Amino acid sequence: MPEISALKVELAELGARTEVGFDAGGADVERIKALAAALEGLNPTAEPSRAVALLRGRWKLLYSSFGLQRDTTLARLSFNVLPKSPIRVKELFQEIDPATGLYDNVVTFDGEDGFPGESVTLGEYAVVDDHRLDVRFTEALVLGPGAPVRLPLDNARIPPLYSDVTFLDDGFRLNRGSFGNLYVLERLDPAPLRWARDG
Numbered sequence: 001m002p003e004i005s006a007l008k009v010e011l012a013e014l015g016a017r018t019e020v021g022f023d024a025g026g027a028d029v030e031r032i033k034a035l036a037a038a039l040e041g042l043n044p045t046a047e048p049s050r051a052v053a054l055l056r057g058r059w060k061l062l063y064s065s066f067g068l069q070r071d072t073t074l075a076r077l078s079f080n081v082l083p084k085s086p087i088r089v090k091e092l093f094q095e096i097d098p099a100t101g102l103y104d105n106v107v108t109f110d111g112e113d114g115f116p117g118e119s120v121t122l123g124e125y126a127v128v129d130d131h132r133l134d135v136r137f138t139e140a141l142v143l144g145p146g147a148p149v150r151l152p153l154d155n156a157r158i159p160p161l162y163s164d165v166t167f168l169d170d171g172f173r174l175n176r177g178s179f180g181n182l183y184v185l186e187r188l189d190p191a192p193l194r195w196a197r198d199g
Contacts, residue, residue: 007039008172011184015063020092022070032063036174036182040166047130048168052098055165058192059173061092063184066177068092077107077119078140079158081151086112087119094185095195101125103135106196117144120196121153128162135161143199 014032015021045051070089074082087109095104103125108118122139137158142149159178167174170190175183 001042001044004039004042004044004169007035007042011035011039012062012186015184018063019070020061021064021066021068022089029065032065032184033182036167036184040174043167045168048165048173049127049129049131049133051168053190054168054170055096055098055173057096057187057190059094059096059185059187061094061183062186064092064181066181066183074119074142078121078151079137079153081140081153082119082142082149087117090116093188093196095192095197096125097195102195102197103133104195104197105137111144115145117142118196119143122197125163131164131166133163133165135163137161141197143196148199 011032014028014035018028018032045054048054068089071086072089073084073086075084090108090110093106095102095106101124103123105121105123106118108116111117120141120143121137122141123135123137125133125135128134136155137153138155139153140151161178164176165173166176171187173185173187175185177183
């Protein structure tokens with residue numbers, strides 16, 4: 001549908017203009033909210049949480065209302081399990097594999113020394129209903145110079161999390177998280193040869 005295509009294009013453009021949500025606030029954010037609501041009203045997939053072929057793949061985050069920080073620490077990305085090493089976030093991705101329940105958040109970054117790295121919060125999901133996924137994160141992984149660091153998460157300290165899939169087609173997805181945050185994602189690869197967690 002031309003209307004859906006136009007909404008997706010404008011959402012992607014505004015996501016870039018807000019730097020994926022790092023530059024939050026202002027008229028652009030209000031417009032993103034309106035566009036997302038309009039797109040959700042045109043969702044072409046009746047049971048998005050069960051649409052395994054559409055969900056599977058590597059997704060790039062185009063926008064988030066979560067309150068992202070470009071300059072942060074590994075600890076903040078890992079529920080305080082990893083060290084408080086300063087990093088500068090470059091890009092954010094999500095990887096989903098319905099066959100195994102894999103639901104990983106992936107962040108590429110530059111470390112304090114300038115070397116690139118990758119942080120993976122390993123997770124798994126279960127379908128609750130036609131829209132909702134229950135999400136549980138289990139481990140934190142850092143890939144970069146030197147040996148990988150992989151540590152378990154203390155799930156007793158992490159509140160129950162869910163994600164509602166509110167729009168889904170073969171290349172674009174909207175999710176609303178446990179705290180009402182909006183996530184706009186574009187699918188880069190429906191069948192990656194490997195997942196980030198595999199190094």
